[in-house]
Amino acid sequence: MVCPYLEDLWELYLLGVLGAEDANTVSEHLATGCPRCMEQMREATLTVYLLAQTGRTVRPHPKSKASLLRRLRSH
Amino acid sequence: MTPRKQSRPSGPRSRQEKGPSAFPGTFARIAARDKTALLELYARLAPWMLAMTLEITSDRQDAASAVEETFVRLWLEAPRLPNKGFSVIPWLVLTARRVALQRRWDRSGTQKGSSFAPGPLSDSFAWLPTQAEFDRLEQRRELLRRILRQLPKHQHEALMLAVWDGLGEEAIAQRLGEPLARVQSGLRAGMRFIRHRMRVVLGTWSALI
Numbered sequence: 001m002v003c004p005y006l007e008d009l010w011e012l013y014l015l016g017v018l019g020a021e022d023a024n025t026v027s028e029h030l031a032t033g034c035p036r037c038m039e040q041m042r043e044a045t046l047t048v049y050l051l052a053q054t055g056r057t058v059r060p061h062p063k064s065k066a067s068l069l070r071r072l073r074s075h
Numbered sequence: 076m077t078p079r080k081q082s083r084p085s086g087p088r089s090r091q092e093k094g095p096s097a098f099p100g101t102f103a104r105i106a107a108r109d110k111t112a113l114l115e116l117y118a119r120l121a122p123w124m125l126a127m128t129l130e131i132t133s134d135r136q137d138a139a140s141a142v143e144e145t146f147v148r149l150w151l152e153a154p155r156l157p158n159k160g161f162s163v164i165p166w167l168v169l170t171a172r173r174v175a176l177q178r179r180w181d182r183s184g185t186q187k188g189s190s191f192a193p194g195p196l197s198d199s200f201a202w203l204p205t206q207a208e209f210d211r212l213e214q215r216r217e218l219l220r221r222i223l224r225q226l227p228k229h230q231h232e233a234l235m236l237a238v239w240d241g242l243g244e245e246a247i248a249q250r251l252g253e254p255l256a257r258v259q260s261g262l263r264a265g266m267r268f269i270r271h272r273m274r275v276v277l278g279t280w281s282a283l284i
């Protein structure tokens with residue numbers, strides 16, 4: 001049963017910290033759709049989402065919306 | 076590699092600064108190919124996504140391009156946007172983070188992190204939090220801030236190198252001049268501590284959903 005081993009790895013997996021072997025173990029297990037681990041993955045997603053916040057905001061360049069719109073038109 | 080700025084973030088934003096939460100109707104409009112809705116979402120999310128990508132890349136142009144790229148991907152995925160109450164915002168943030176790290180690695184000619192890259196949105200529903208979970212984020216945010224301050228210094232340092240420099244465990248060990256095994260066990264212990272404290276305060280995860 002790989003689930004207990006993975007318990008400590010979800011956030012580190014999402015951050016891209018793990019070595020190849022552990023990362024592969026995680027993604028292979030996720031592919032099985034194990035409900036218990038999916039639940040933990042969703043919890044970890046929220047934690048990583050919060051970790052990646054800086055506490056600041058940066059105003060986008062005034063032309064950034066126009067630039068995005070140009071890219072959208074090409075799709 | 077560009078030098079680190081002096082005041083790097085050490086955890087999630089404070090409660091005083093309102094993070095994005097629900098966007099009622101916006102994702103449904105984007106799914107219906109409404110460009111105005113996408114631009115509205117961009118206007119609301121871009122300032123703090125840009126702060127994250129700028130922290131990672133230390134380059135204004137790379138940072139902006141990572142955010143733009145993320146919104147283009149969202150647009151391409153629009154017809155497959157979930158309509159079952161999943162929050163797409165974590166997918167946007169993780170995607171922008173990964174694109175920003177890639178820009179940084181491209182510039183420095185090295186890749187020091189490992190593999191995780193959020194796949195297409197349509198493959199990500201299984202791990203996306205529900206909107207209800209996402210709406211309870213404020214409590215979790217404040218708690219995480221407090222817990223991070225309680226982490227031992229070397230665990231905190233290793234974690235921040237992972238978050239902001241995108242370093243993998245081997246690169247972190249090199250950077251800190253520590254044995255790999257110590258870094259691995261420190262990171263795992265740190266995350267275990269965070270998870271345990273969160274569950275004690277917030278109740279078990281299962282009880283939250």
Ligand SMILES: [Zn+2]
Pocket residue numbers: 002003029034035036037038
């Ligand atoms: Zn499992």
